[in-house]
Amino acid sequence: MDRKELFEKKPKIKINDKISWCPTSAAMELIGGKWKSVILTHLISGTKRYNELRKEIPGITERTLSLQLKQLEEDDIVNRKVFTKKPPLKVEYTLTEFGQTLVPILNLIIEWGLMAAETKGEFVFDEE
Template structure:
């Protein structure tokens, strides 16, 4: 739980199963403030779960985030949690169908 505890870490990690630019991640998580995403990304990087790559070849700077090999070990767990959440939402009539992760 030290690595994925909290409200948004697991959500951010599941979105980073595929490498993403910071702006892509922001668009996919409109319900999360920019400050929160930045803080969570910093903690995930410090914990060795993601890497941050800054491309400085031309302005504006572009920043990519992706799972490290250690972070990739969480993929089955994250997918199981996401699937359970979606099935529970359907069962509780919060959504009408389950979308695969």
Template sequence: MYCIDNKQFPCSTSLTMKYIGGKWKSVILIHLIQKKRYNELRKELPMVTERTISLQLKELEEDGLIIRTVHTSKPPLKVDYELTEFGQTLIPLLKSIAQWGKETAATNKRIEVV
């Protein structure tokens, strides 16, 4: 049993999913393997609403997986996102998930790559 902020997780898998679970967190994280500006991330994820991206980024930041840097030196305001050292520990897992998806898409006749 694992416990974070009085929330219990019955196993290590459920603990992992607390950090990367949901429809978009792992997708955002894999895009942030390379440091990105907010607008770059939005362009790479056109099927995700701006509100959803913002909420997911906030949760990822609160969980210590990403760093948000605001550059206020000159207008317009620029915001960068990048993985923290803790977030970087997920890179092998994220790449394995992506590879599994590619292999599954290549071998499963029901999946259409568009």
């Protein structure tokens, strides 16, 4: 079934046992919320350890970061790799192949955010 036919038939979409009435709602089921897209943009550049993500996203709590990473892992967007051979325990996160399909969209969101800052707001730099 092609996209045009899908739009004409208007099927409901079921992801994670939740029914969505449109593709946008289905997408937001996976990447919506305040922090998921932020976490994903930080993983575009490659593998990150948990503490690296914590430092790069100062507004997020440890609990929220853990929960969001777990949800992204359950949805096959992020891969979690645990290294236990020698202490201390090391955990790394990367985008899965499915997660990589989000990179062009995330880059557009980044660009739009920069344009919005230039148009509607301002850039604030920390004084050193």
